[in-house]
Amino acid sequence: xxxxxxxxxxxxxxxxxxxxxxxxxxxxxxxxxxxxxxxxxxxxxxxxxxxxxxxxxxxxxxxxxxxxxxxxxxxxxxxxxxxxxxxxxxxxxxxxxxxxxxxxxxxxxxxxxxxxxxxxxxxxxxxxxxxxxxxxxxxxxxxxxxxxxxxxxxxxxxxxxxx
Numbered sequence: 001x002x003x004x005x006x007x008x009x010x011x012x013x014x015x016x017x018x019x020x021x022x023x024x025x026x027x028x029x030x031x032x033x034x035x036x037x038x039x040x041x042x043x044x045x046x047x048x049x050x051x052x053x054x055x056x057x058x059x060x061x062x063x064x065x066x067x068x069x070x071x072x073x074x075x076x077x078x079x080x081x082x083x084x085x086x087x088x089x090x091x092x093x094x095x096x097x098x099x100x101x102x103x104x105x106x107x108x109x110x111x112x113x114x115x116x117x118x119x120x121x122x123x124x125x126x127x128x129x130x131x132x133x134x135x136x137x138x139x140x141x142x143x144x145x146x147x148x149x150x151x152x153x154x155x156x157x158x159x160x161x162x163x
Contacts, residue, residue: 042067045074084109 046062049070053060062070084105085097094101134140 042071045070081105081109 042064045067049062050060085101088101088105088108089095089097092101
């Protein structure tokens with residue numbers, strides 16, 4: 001990467017990073033070799049599923065379609081984690097992903113999941129309360145009375161005609 005490109009990178013991200021730090025980051029990134037087509041090897045993923053299931057005393061079978069589905073879910077979760085990591089980097093004004101950054105991102109992601117779960121449970125409770133209150137409203141009671149009244153009138157008119 002040329003000095004001009006490095007400077008543009010610094011300006012684009014609006015992060016003040018020295019050229020030495022950028023070179024160190026590039027060197028670290030170059031050492032990582034991407035040898036996997038998928039995020040995880042299918043057989044290793046299958047073994048992991050079986051070990052987790054065995055630990056939970058559950059018997060499980062997972063075929064190619066199951067592994068593919070799990071691979072897609074893992075990619076989705078990985079992308080969510082990456083976005084969370086990028087958010088932490090932006091907040092901390094950093095460019096280097098470290099175990100501490102990953103830990104913070106994971107905490108944020110899990111926290112959002114917990115918050116969503118709690119909100120969903122509270123909404124379900126509120127819906128049940130509203131439905132219970134709804135059954136006792138004056139509108140429902142009046143409707144039931146009018147329906148009963150109309151039913152009785154129909155029965156009375158039928159009785160009058162038959163006499």
